Amino acid sequence: MLNQLCLCAQIKSLDNLRxxxxxxxxxxxxxxxxxxxxxxxxxxLAKVEIQAKVLGDLAKNWPYQLGTMVEISGFLSQxxxxxxxxxxxxxxxxxxxG
Amino acid sequence: MLNQLCLCAQIKSLDNLRxxxxxxxxxxxxxxxxxxxxxxxxxxLAKVEIQAKVLGDLAKNWPYQLGTMVEISGFLSQxxxxxxxxxxxxxxxxxxxG
Numbered sequence: 001m002l003n004q005l006c007l008c009a010q011i012k013s014l015d016n017l018r019x020x021x022x023x024x025x026x027x028x029x030x031x032x033x034x035x036x037x038x039x040x041x042x043x044x045l046a047k048v049e050i051q052a053k054v055l056g057d058l059a060k061n062w063p064y065q066l067g068t069m070v071e072i073s074g075f076l077s078q079x080x081x082x083x084x085x086x087x088x089x090x091x092x093x094x095x096x097x098g
Numbered sequence: 099m100l101n102q103l104c105l106c107a108q109i110k111s112l113d114n115l116r117x118x119x120x121x122x123x124x125x126x127x128x129x130x131x132x133x134x135x136x137x138x139x140x141x142x143l144a145k146v147e148i149q150a151k152v153l154g155d156l157a158k159n160w161p162y163q164l165g166t167m168v169e170i171s172g173f174l175s176q177x178x179x180x181x182x183x184x185x186x187x188x189x190x191x192x193x194x195x196g
Contacts, residue, residue: 001106001133001194002169003144008100024138035099037173039187040122040154046101046175048184056138071100075135077144086146086184089137096099 003075005088008096009033011068012049017059027059028052031072031088051079052088069096101173103186106194107131109166110147115157125157126150129170129186149177150186167194 009031018026029052037046052072054062064070074091078084107129116124127150135144150170152160162168172189176182 001131002104003106003131003133003135003146005103005174006100007102007174033099033101033174035101037101037175037187039189044175044187046173046187048101048174048176049182050174050184075144076103076105076131076146076148077135077142078146084147086148089135089142089144091137 004073005076006071006073007031007033007050007088008035008069008071009050011064011066011070014062014066017062020055024055025057025060026053026055027062028087031070050086050088052090054090054093058090058093064093064095069098070094071096102171103174104169104171105129105131105148105186106133106167106169107148109162109164109168112160112164115160118153122153123155123158124151124153125160126185129168148184148186150188152188152191156188156191162191162193167196168192169194 012030076086110128110130
């Protein structure tokens with residue numbers, strides 16, 4: 001079922017690399033986004049910060065520094081059983097060249 | 099700049115219709131989503147609840163009842179200046195027939 005977020009954002013913070021109980025490397029970060037969007041034919045300044053996570057080799061060999069603008073697509077899932085805040089699970093990422 | 103969420107979800111709750119200071123009808127709701135997604139070639143059960151809002155005629159003449167499965171696309175923006183939680187601004191919506 002459809003669950004896809006495509007977002008250009010700046011890397012605001014990067015946590016330390018961790019490992020899941022299964023030994024998988026996982027990297028979490030905060031992304032910040034600001035853009036003009038159209039709502040009812042009016043311009044709306046959309047601002048959002050969202051936590052994101054990536055697993056595996058990309059987490060272990062993360063190439064994007066703080067402040068980098070990236071273009072990401074992935075799916076949303078709640079942070080945890082007791083944390084309903086949406087987290088973006090990164091499936092694709094590339095640097096955003098504007 | 100890219101900021102688009104495409105989500106199939108169930109309407110979990112609908113607030114009362116309100117009006118913005120500018121007199122625009124606005125309807126807010128909670129959506130709930132659950133689906134299997136792929137992460138590192140593994141199946142991941144993504145569960146998320148997200149608040150959504152719609153403005154204008156669609157808000158005033160909202161045709162979708164509680165429990166309806168809908169397919170929505172729109173952009174994310176924080177709830178308010180002091181509320182950083184992402185809210186989905188509905189730009190397109192249709193009933194999800196599976």
